[in-house]
Amino acid sequence: MSLKRRMIAAGFSLFRAAGLHRLARGAFSGRGVILTFHRVRPAEDEAFAPNALLEITPEFFDAALARVRASGLQIVTLDEALRRLVSGEGAAFAVLTFDDGFRDVAEHALPVLQRHRAPFMTYIAPGLVSRAARLWWVELEEALRRLDRVELGGRVFSARDAREKAVAFDRIYWTLRAQGEQALRDGVAVLRDRAEIDSVALADQLCLDWDGLKRLAGCELASFGAHSMTHPRLRQIPEDLARAEMAESRRVLEAGLGRACPHFAYPVGDPTSAGPREFALAAELGFSSAVTTRPGMIFPEHAACLHALPRVSVNGLWQNLDFFDILLSGAPFALWNRGRRVNTA
Known part of the structure; x- marks a missing residue:
């Protein structure tokens, strides 16, 4: 904790x-x-x-x-x-x-x-x-779930187990939150691409579509x-x-x-x-x-x-x-x- x-x-x-x-x-x-x-x-x-x-x-x-x-x-x-x-x-x-x-x-x-x-x-x-928008905070979580090592902005984060992934998420999240909106989106996009995450499929899995709404x-x-x-x-x-x-x-x-x-x-x-x-x-x-x-x-x-x-x-x-x-x-x-x-x- x-x-x-x-x-x-x-x-x-x-x-x-x-x-x-x-x-x-x-x-x-x-x-x-x-x-x-x-x-x-x-x-x-x-x-x-x-x-x-x-x-x-x-x-x-x-x-x-x-x-x-x-x-x-x-x-x-x-x-x-x-x-x-x-x-x-x-x-x-x-x-x-x-x-x-x-x-x-x-x-x-x-x-x-x-x-x-x-x-x-x-x-x-x-x-x-x-599905045109991105659940960037969920994408960040999913990227760290899939990756064992993350490099972003010149920093390297180990993510081999749940504890390390949690530490990495917290540090990356708040580092990105301290930046402008485009820099945040770009940073998450780098990790999303490395982890081969399908943003549209993720949003489709989690969010209501127009029929559901x-x-x-x-x-x-x-x-x-x-x-x-x-x-x-x-x-x-x-x-x-x-x-x-x-x-x-x-x-x-x-x-x-x-x-x-x-x-x-x-x-x-x-x-x-x-x-x-x-x-x-x-x-x-x-x-x-x-x-x-x-x-x-x-x-x-x-x-x-x-x-x-x-x-x-x-x-x-x-x-x-x-x-x-x-x-x-x-x-x-x-x-x-x-x-x-x-x-x-």
Whole structure:
């Protein structure tokens, strides 16, 4: 376990042992929460799984939804949550959001959602649906799974076993994340080609196509939002390209599904990927809302910044209901954000 994970585990344990989250719930829980999910699928016994933080099991998903309602939160559509936020009326809410449109949302998450009668929002990058875009973070994982030795940017990484592969993934991932978007894509492409990975086949295996997306849209619980065309870190590309990515993704998605898709999620969504420029673009382009991955609860003050909404990621590394309760209290994010309710810098 990395130092960061040990520190997070220690923090969760401290909150649980002292009951701090129960004492703080009223002060830090705000009007509600927007939860982020990516993949829901059965657990696999895989020693090297660096993207496991993006996956939870159907069993934990089921238990988490039950715990959301037991905490007093009403699971509502994003439109209803925004209505309550702006009007100041209605009970505290939870919104369920899925990023990227993985197939297992339909295969494993949907039955749970239907059982709970829980509405949900799925943010779609049409380039992934058409297979024109790349799941670069998955390609990086798959390349390291296949290769025993990796050379990139003048550095050599040994990847003979699961431990070495995990270390190599972490170092390469963050090295590439520190670079511009094109440099990141080019770096992954080098490894993808060396490992002989078929990007289209990988996306086809993991992501919904248009037929699958339309079937999902047939569920009355489902809503859809745009997630850019090709999933770039928008803050790392020129403004005209960012605007085109955002506008075109909505146009293509609405044309493909035959329904309005007025909401947006910034790809990656952290401060290095979406900032004030992107928030202004989302407003300029007429999106009703836009969500980040900046951690936090929804407070009344967010009614004035609907294009920079925080979310709470349900992390696959922490599939523990006690820890989930702590997240729902909002207390960890009060510490993370140093007491600030709104973070739009």
